[in-house]
Amino acid sequence: MFENLSERLSGVFDRLTKQGALSEEDVKTALREVRVALLEADVSLPVARDFVKKVQDQATGQSVTKSVTPGQQVVKIVHDALVDVLRGDEDLGTLKIDNPPAPILMVGLQGSGKTTTTGKLAKRLKDKEGKRVLMASLDVYRPAAMDQLAVLGAQIGVDTLPIVAGQKPVDIAKRAKQQAALGGYDVYMLDTAGRLQIDEVLMQEVEDVRDVVSPRETLLVVDGLTGQVAVEVAEEFDAKIGISGVVLTRMDGDGRGGAALSMRAVTGKPIRFVGLGEKMDAIETFEPERVAGRILG
Ligand code: GDP
Numbered sequence: 290m291f292e293n294l295s296e297r298l299s300g301v302f303d304r305l306t307k308q309g310a311l312s313e314e315d316v317k318t319a320l321r322e323v324r325v326a327l328l329e330a331d332v333s334l335p336v337a338r339d340f341v342k343k344v345q346d347q348a349t350g351q352s353v354t355k356s357v358t359p360g361q362q363v364v365k366i367v368h369d370a371l372v373d374v375l376r377g378d379e380d381l382g383t384l385k386i387d388n389p390p391a392p393i394l395m396v397g398l399q400g401s402g403k404t405t406t407t408g409k410l411a412k413r414l415k416d417k418e419g420k421r422v423l424m425a426s427l428d429v430y431r432p433a434a435m436d437q438l439a440v441l442g443a444q445i446g447v448d449t450l451p452i453v454a455g456q457k458p459v460d461i462a463k464r465a466k467q468q469a470a471l472g473g474y475d476v477y478m479l480d481t482a483g484r485l486q487i488d489e490v491l492m493q494e495v496e497d498v499r500d501v502v503s504p505r506e507t508l509l510v511v512d513g514l515t516g517q518v519a520v521e522v523a524e525e526f527d528a529k530i531g532i533s534g535v536v537l538t539r540m541d542g543d544g545r546g547g548a549a550l551s552m553r554a555v556t557g558k559p560i561r562f563v564g565l566g567e568k569m570d571a572i573e574t575f576e577p578e579r580v581a582g583r584i585l586g
Contacts, residue, residue, distance in 0.1 A: 316348045319363045330547035330584065331516035336554040344370045368581050374550060375577035379534075379559045382574030384410070385505045386420065386476045390469035392502040393476060396495055396526055397510035399483035402538035402564055404434060406510045407480040408441035409564065409572040410536075415447055420475040425450035425465035427458040427498060428482035438480055445569050448472075458482065462498045479504075487522065492529045499530060506533045508561065513537035513548055520551040527556045538564035541571070549580050 320341050327337040348366045384393065393410070397403045407424055414420040424442055426449070428434035435452050442449035450465050462479055469477035481498060484491045499507065509532045511519040519537075526532055535552055540563040549560050560575040 316345065316363065319367075320345055320348075323367060327547060327550070331551070332547040333517065333520060333551045333555065336551045339554065340370065340374065340550070371550065371581035371584060372577045375553050375560070375575075375580060377553070377557075377559050379561075381534075381559055381561045384414065384476075385533075386414070386418075388505075389473075389475040390423070390466070391476045391505040392466065392469075393478045394495075394499060394502065394504035394507040394530075395478060395480050395510060396507060396530060396532070397483055398487070398512075398522060399485050401483065401510045401512045402536075403483055403510040404437050404441065404480050405567065406508075406536050406538060406562075406564055406572065407438065407478050408445055408447070409569055410508075410562070411442075411447040411478055412445040412569050413572060414476060415445070421473065422447050423450060423465065423469045423472065423474040423477040424448070424480065425461055425477065426452075426480045427461050428480065429456065429458055429461070430482055434480075434482070441569070448474075450477075458494050459497050459501055462501050466502055487525050492525075495530055504533075507531060508534050508536055509558075510536045510538060511548075511552075513540045513563070514542055516548050517551070519548045520555055523552045523556050523558070527558055532556070532558055534559050534561035536560075536562045536564060536572075537575070541565040547584075549575075550584070 323344070324337050324341045327340065328334065332340070344367055347370060348363065385391065386393070395403050395407045404426070411422040411424050414422050424438055424447055426435040426438040439449045439452065450461070450468055453464070456464070458481065465477050465479060479498060479502065481495050482491065507530060509523055509526045511522055513519065523532070523535060535558060537549060537560055553560060562572055563575050565571045565573060
């Protein structure tokens, strides 16, 4: 998918480069291609439309500097506009964990990479910031998920809340809160249960947990390969739970930049981190420039 977008743009920009001057018609032609390419990259129609309009407004009337070709100039305008939408003004890579123990709520659909990401972020907090982290699994429906978090914890040297059979998610959350306070932890991370699709029971459960712990951060983990579905998931979770940011996983695959752009534009919430593999250190702070560069090829 990236190839389509990049190729399409580079084709247009090559043509522009040869023309030697940036006319209004050039900008229009280029942006028509940008729009089609964004749609193909799974950016939703209103987002693509708004984006192109914004770029059009910026590009129109801009004089072409002598040092760059018209093609390069359009690329730069589109690139900067992408970065602008994607960045916002948040501090992306810094989690709010003042006032210990700070609760971090991890939410998302099953299979999105939620448990893996919980482990990755816990390790990052421990290694980079020297924080004491406690992790707890609230997935009472899948005992294997609870075991998975315990195994990850042992692997990365982060404590997990002992598993007590038969407890409800809210009770586990309360126990985690208590344990985090008593144990002198800086942060406790709650890995909530996911479903294959959004359902009311899941949402209610996450809402109840949220009300019990008042999270400092609520991070939605979404599979970056799922495109438009990821955007819908983000919209829904943000409306019901209120998220403070998104972690896009599987960005090591041939994921589309489109999901990132739409998600940011639709929810207004920042993408904070990207998952880049299965290993525990395969996570990075989201870099708008990199995604914009990837979209432009
Ligand atoms: P959960 O059901 O949301 O908790 O999902 P898991 O954390 O169990 O992850 C599901 C699968 O996706 C596992 O095999 C993970 O190793 C894998 N996974 C998670 N994040 C990434 C990522 O960023 N890149 C890749 N390639 N795989 C990932």
